[in-house]
Amino acid sequence: MPRRTPSPAESTDLLSVDTDHLRPLAERMRPRTLDEMVGQRRLLASGSALRKGIESGHVHSMILWGPPGCGKTTLALLLAQYANAEFQAISAVLCGLPQVREVLAEAAQRFTSGRRTVLFVDEVHRFNKVQQDAFLPHIERGTIIFVGATTENPSFELNSALLSRCRVHVMEAVSADDIAISLQRALLEERGLGDRELQISDNLVHLVASAADGDVRRGLTFLEIAADLAGEGGTITESTLEQVLADRTRRFDKGGEKFYDQVSALHKCVRSSNPDAALYWLTRMFDGGADPSYLARRLTRMAVEDIGLADPRALQMAIDAWETFDRLGSPEGELALAQLTIYLATTAKSNAAYAAFNTARDDVREYGTQEVPLHIRNAPTRLMKQLGYGKGYQYDHDVEGGIALGQTGFPDAMGERIYYQPVGRGLEIKLKEKLDALRSAREAARRDDE
Structure with missing residues (x-):
């Protein structure tokens, strides 16, 4: 059965227990009041709806969405403390439906005796739909105050029934200045490291x-x-921190919303011709362990979608950079992708081909299966020729100027269409001049035929 986590009030009693020093510093320094929480100024500002609700003890079921270490568990503990409710925690990673039902049965029994339960479900997005649905009747009856914690976007990971019964509160990553406040408190307070008489400069605390x-x-x-x-009474020096911080990594999600947010940032910075910002996001993803082959594929997509025919060299450069990475691997091959990113962000942009393709696809769907006009059908047999296949076709190379202006290439039911409209940038300046002249000549030829 899932173990019940002590409430903040109970946790203060543990300070006198001999084994308290075995608890991690982060657990010993867990805030015991709302005023001790660092960060979340918007959510927990004086006078905010959530803070008023917590301080009055009138709390509601909720989803806490935020990155690791931003205070989701602590806030749930404080909810129980201020509401004078039992706090019980389960993890969606460790518990299945039988354990969930057992916890809910205990909460229901507790409710009949007049005591509420704050049920904290960590990593709630790991529960499937059936498991999430198990909480619904208990939330509706008020048997539990449900608090789900997730690092993933609830819109994608939680079912609508659960979301409709809970308010989503967005929690933010804590700023370095606020974390420094927490560290300074830990250095001074007895429950933290206060009895060790450690020395450390403010600059190193901020580091x-x-x-x-x-x-x-x-x-x-x-x-x-x-x-x-550093040891008892010692000094935490820069060399000490070099050892501690040597192998730290930045937060990165290789498959969730945060990952796709960064991919989106890279794409949009390339599109807006900001090579510095684009290079930053590419480097962030390298640093976080993103698959460089995936990034190469996305960069190639940008070369087609956003640069297009304004600079046809971009597509070949993207293929070359991808191939270079495949040959060199990481980290040497990453430079080729970085170089490509800078080029894509710097060169002329056009989505004219991309837009033309989408418009043509829309017409295909709208007009259905149209017959190919007779004059541009293939006529390899005598019967086909007798049926008019290829009749009236003008061989472009045999006419003056090399283009037969009077014949259409579209099905009769559609008439002439214009999909590709080059922009006035890069190579498309020349393409636009040529196509504008051709389209005007074709229009004039059609009028003459009429």
């Missing part, structure tokens, strides 16, 4: 806070490791 990358728990873990290296 740890920055390395935490928005995650308070991570920052406190870094500080605890540094404190162990």
Whole structure:
């Protein structure tokens, strides 16, 4: 059965227990009041709806959506404390439907005796639809105050029935300045590292806070490791932190919403001709462990969609950069993709071919299966010729100027259409001049025929 997590009020009693020093620093320093929480100024500002609800004890079921270490578990604990409710936590990673039903049955029994339960479900997006549906009647009856925590976009990961019964609160990554406040508190308070009499400069505290990358728990873990290296009464130096922070990584999601947000940022910075920003996002994804082959494919798509015929060289450069990466691998091949990114962002842009293709596809769907006009059908047999296949076709190379202006290439039911409209940038300037002249000549030839 899932273990019940102590409430903040109970956790203060644990400070006197001999085993308290075995708990991680991040757990010992977990905020015990709303005022002790760092970050989330918008969500928990004085007078905000959520803060008023928590302080009055009138809390509602909710989804807390935010990155790791931003305070989701802590906020759920404080909800239970202020509401004088039982706090129970389960993890969607570890629990199945039988355990969920057992916890809900306990909460129902507790409810009949007049005590509410704050049920905290960590990683709630890992539950499937059936598991999520199990909470619905208990939320409706008020048996539980449901608090789901997720790092994924609830719109994509949670079913609509659960979302309709919960309010979604967006929690943000904690700033380095706010994490520094938490670290300073840990250095001073007895429940933290206050009894060790450690020395560390403010600059180095901010270095740890920055390395935490928005995650308070991570920052406190870094500080605890540094404190162990420095020893009782020691000084945490720059060389100490070099050891602690040497292998840190930035937050990155290789398959979720955050990943696609960064891909979107890369694409849009290329489109807006901002090579510096585009290179930043490419490097961020390299740093986070994104598959370079996937990035090569996306960059090739940009060469086709956003550069197009304004600079046809871009597509060949994209294929060459992709092939270079396949031959060299990482990290050497990443330079080829970086070079490609800079070129794509710098060169002339046109989505005219992309737009033309989409418009032609729309016409195919709208007009259905149209017959090929007789004059441009193939006529390899005598019967086909007798039926008029190829009749009236003008061989372009035999006419003056090399283009037969009077014949159409579209089905009769459609008439002439214009899909491709070159822009006045790059090579398409020349293409536009040529096509404008040809289209005017064809229109004049059609009028003469009439």
